[in-house]
Amino acid sequence: MNDRQNAFGTDPLHPKLLDTTLRDGEQMAGVALTPDEKVAIAQLLDAIGVPEIEVGVAAMGGEEAVAITTLVNSSLNAELLGWNRARISDLAASFDCGLQRVHISLPVSEVQIAAKFGGDRQRLWQQLEESLTFARDRSQFISVGAEDASRADPEFLLAVAKTAQRLGAQRFRFCDTLGILDPFQMMEQVQPLVDSLDIPVEVHTHDDLGMATANALAGLRAGAKVVDVTVNGIGERAGNAALEEVVVAMRRLQDWDFGIDSRQLLQLSQAVQQFTHPGPLPPWKAIVGENVFTHESGIHADGILKNPQTYEPFPPQWLGTQHQIGIGKHSGRRAIAACLERHQLSLTPTSPHYQQSLLDAVRVRATQLKRGLGADEVLALASASPPS
Structure with a gap:
């Protein structure tokens, strides 16, 4: 590993996760x-x-404020952070809920400044100073987030970051709000x-171009300390960088696990x-x-049965699960034989006609049903086509 990769494990400010499922x-x-x-999600x-x-x-009030107050009083080990616009009223609402750590967000791209501040940069500077001054005397921790940072003028973005640092911000969030970066x-x-900056940089990525996780890892490679x-x-x-993807990718690629018990990710x-x-996740969802x-293709199933490393990028035990051999249109004889063996039947190598006829029957049935077959269905086909 290079020096930056080694820093993941040795730097006292090694990378950590911030989960924003309950906000973003x-x-x-x-x-x-x-x-x-x-509360249930936070506990998990x-x-x-x-x-x-x-x-x-918290500024939403109502049940949102109730939920935040309940979380503050829930004795969680995790540090809790409240999201706010650069407004004193937002911050006051967070403090009323008992939050001691706050995030202040403000727009930094021309298009966002025009839409939210009428193009008035002076108003931006004023609200940044007022909100940080207000929060500084009432909180234990303040982070400042640059909304739409990926479309901002780099010199202006840096000026905002340095001003936030000077005014007491303890972390700076770089937001690829529209998910437009590769x-x-x-990294650039x-x-x-x-x-x-002397304070840590945090990266916040979106998946509009399908690169949220890749961009999150790139931000860490560039030296960000929070993702x-x-x-x-x-x-x-299109969503954000997925917790499970970032955790497993960093463990697989950088040998860094964030201290996360990945065996509970599925739950x-x-x-x-x-x-x-409503409804299940797409079956092809990463991680x-x-x-x-689950392996169905004959070549893949044969490889997995011989050595799981042939077609699995990381062991399923990381997630507290195990691989499965699916039976369907693309299956081969080895997978069907393994299925039968699990039920004390044998696909004998001395009966090639039986092997092929059963394989053909499995493929026809799977195509008719437009899905894979369960073990009972395979056994039923095997019983209907006894060895000749």
Whole structure:
């Protein structure tokens, strides 16, 4: 590993996760978590070792404020962070809920400044100073986030970051709000912030171009110390970097596990899916999808049965699960034989006609049903086609 990779394990400010499922994740269209559901998700995040949770937007009031207050009083090990606009009223709402750690967000791109501040940069500087001054006397920790940083003028972005640092911010969040960067651009934009600031840089990525996880890892490569994630990658529009993807990718690629118990990721994923979306996750979803360790293709199944490393990028034991051999249109004789053997039947090598006829029957049936076959269905076909 190079020096930057080694730093993951030796730097006292080694990278850590901030989970924003309860804030940015819940902003996914159609999602509305109850206070009890927010508490349940926070407890699961806490149980697997997530060190910091962004709990929501207290300024919304109502049940959102109730949920945040409940979380503050829940004796979680994770540090809790409240999201705020650069407004004293937002921050006051966070403090009223008992939060001691706050995040202040403000727009930094021309298009966002025009939309939210009428193009008045002086107003931006004023609200940044007022909100930081107000928060500084009432909180234990303040982070400042640059909304739409990936479209901001680099010199202006750096000026905002340095001003935030001077005024008491203890961390600076770089937001690829529209998910428009690729990993190379991510490194190019984050590196100058890392080199110029004395406070840690945090990266917040979106998946509009399908690169949220890759960009999150690129931000860490550039020296960021905190990476924002959501369970299952839920969030605005196409979502955010997925917690499970970032955790497993960093463990596989950089030998860094964030202190997360990955064996509980499947349970966490399923719980969040139940609370946020009717129906199951896509079976091909990275890390937590049903098909991640399911192998049907004859070549793949044969390889897995001989040595799992042939077609598995990381061991299923990381997730507390095991691989499965699916039976379907693309299966080969080895997979069908293994299925029969598990049920004390034999696909004998001395009966090639039987082997081929059963394989043909499996493929025809799977095509008719447009799905894989269960063990009972395979056994039924085997019984209907006795060895000749």
